[in-house]
Amino acid sequence: xxxxxxxxxxxxxxxxxxxxxxxxxxxxxxxxxxxxxxxxxxxxxxxxxxxxxxxxxxxxxxxxxxxxxxxxxxxxxxxxxxxxxxxxxxxxxxxxxxxxxxxxxxxxxxxxxxxxxxxxxxxxxxxxxxxxxxxxxxxxx
Amino acid sequence: xxxxxxxxxxxxxxxxxxxxxxxxxxxxxxxxxxxxxxxxxxxxxxxxxxxxxxxxxxxxxxxxxxxxxxxxxxxxxxxxxxxxxxxxxxxxxxxxxxxxxxxxxxxxxxxxxxxxxxxxxxxxxxxxxxxxxxxxxxxxx
Numbered sequence: 001x002x003x004x005x006x007x008x009x010x011x012x013x014x015x016x017x018x019x020x021x022x023x024x025x026x027x028x029x030x031x032x033x034x035x036x037x038x039x040x041x042x043x044x045x046x047x048x049x050x051x052x053x054x055x056x057x058x059x060x061x062x063x064x065x066x067x068x069x070x071x072x073x074x075x076x077x078x079x080x081x082x083x084x085x086x087x088x089x090x091x092x093x094x095x096x097x098x099x100x101x102x103x104x105x106x107x108x109x110x111x112x113x114x115x116x117x118x119x120x121x122x123x124x125x126x127x128x129x130x131x132x133x134x135x136x137x138x139x140x141x
Numbered sequence: 142x143x144x145x146x147x148x149x150x151x152x153x154x155x156x157x158x159x160x161x162x163x164x165x166x167x168x169x170x171x172x173x174x175x176x177x178x179x180x181x182x183x184x185x186x187x188x189x190x191x192x193x194x195x196x197x198x199x200x201x202x203x204x205x206x207x208x209x210x211x212x213x214x215x216x217x218x219x220x221x222x223x224x225x226x227x228x229x230x231x232x233x234x235x236x237x238x239x240x241x242x243x244x245x246x247x248x249x250x251x252x253x254x255x256x257x258x259x260x261x262x263x264x265x266x267x268x269x270x271x272x273x274x275x276x277x278x279x280x281x282x
Contacts, residue, residue, distance in 0.1 A: 012266040014264045029177060034175015036177075036233045039226060051264050081255055083177075083252040090251075092177045105151070110227045110231075115223040125152075125153040128224065
């Protein structure tokens with residue numbers, strides 16, 4: 001292992017590795033239940049704002065814009081802990097999800113469907129924890 | 142919302158959205174503790190093998206190769222549940238981690254360092270749950 005790889009993996013300097021688009025993957029889990037709420041991306045500015053404020057900021061690839069989670073919906077994510085992985089190219093946010101949910105479809109988590117295992121090419125989905133926690137039509141006006 | 146976006150979000154057809162490199166982000170959590178073990182990527186073949194076998198397969202961007210998690214180390218991940226998110230561009234695997242750990246550095250999770258919040262540009266890391274669970278020098282010969 002090169003000295004640099006050793007520093008990245010075993011050191012205490014935070015050197016996040018952004019991809020070619022300047023983004024890093026961020027996984028938000030519910031600090032209480034451990035459920036994955038969402039997978040999103042941060043650019044350097046979103047990461048800095050998250051660290052400075054303790055609220056989760058992301059970068060939307062579709063809208064090409066910085067966004068504070070919950071800015072419109074009020075469903076802010078308070079970051080209780082922010083971790084980085086071994087090669088510093090992924091982030092894990094343990095959050096206190098404010099409001100009813102994290103997903104724009106109205107669910108608490110974006111992961112409300114499971115893939116049937118053991119199937120071949122025709123894998124199907126089934127709903128899991130898919131109850132609507134809020135009415136997105138009312139929240140996103 | 143277009144009909145197609147509605148189908149992707151509310152339908153039960155599994156239509157994973159691979160990125161320009163043919164990859165989809167996969168987050169593996171420990172089914173027992175809820176901790177995020179690792180963030181990795183799958184290509185279509187890795188995903189098919191995962192669904193068919195119930196063991197986690199990934200695609201290594203650095204090695205440009207398909208790999209069965211635990212192939213060398215024996216630290217296989219049995220997939221208890223596989224979920225997809227609202228826009229079908231991220232996967233969440235709840236796994237039963239076999240062996241001592243998921244991280245090639247010897248830790249149970251790849252996320253063994255936390256970023257100090259409330260700091261400015263000079264954010265630092267501190268170790269969390271960073272005890273070595275196995276000796277990588279012995280496991281990866």
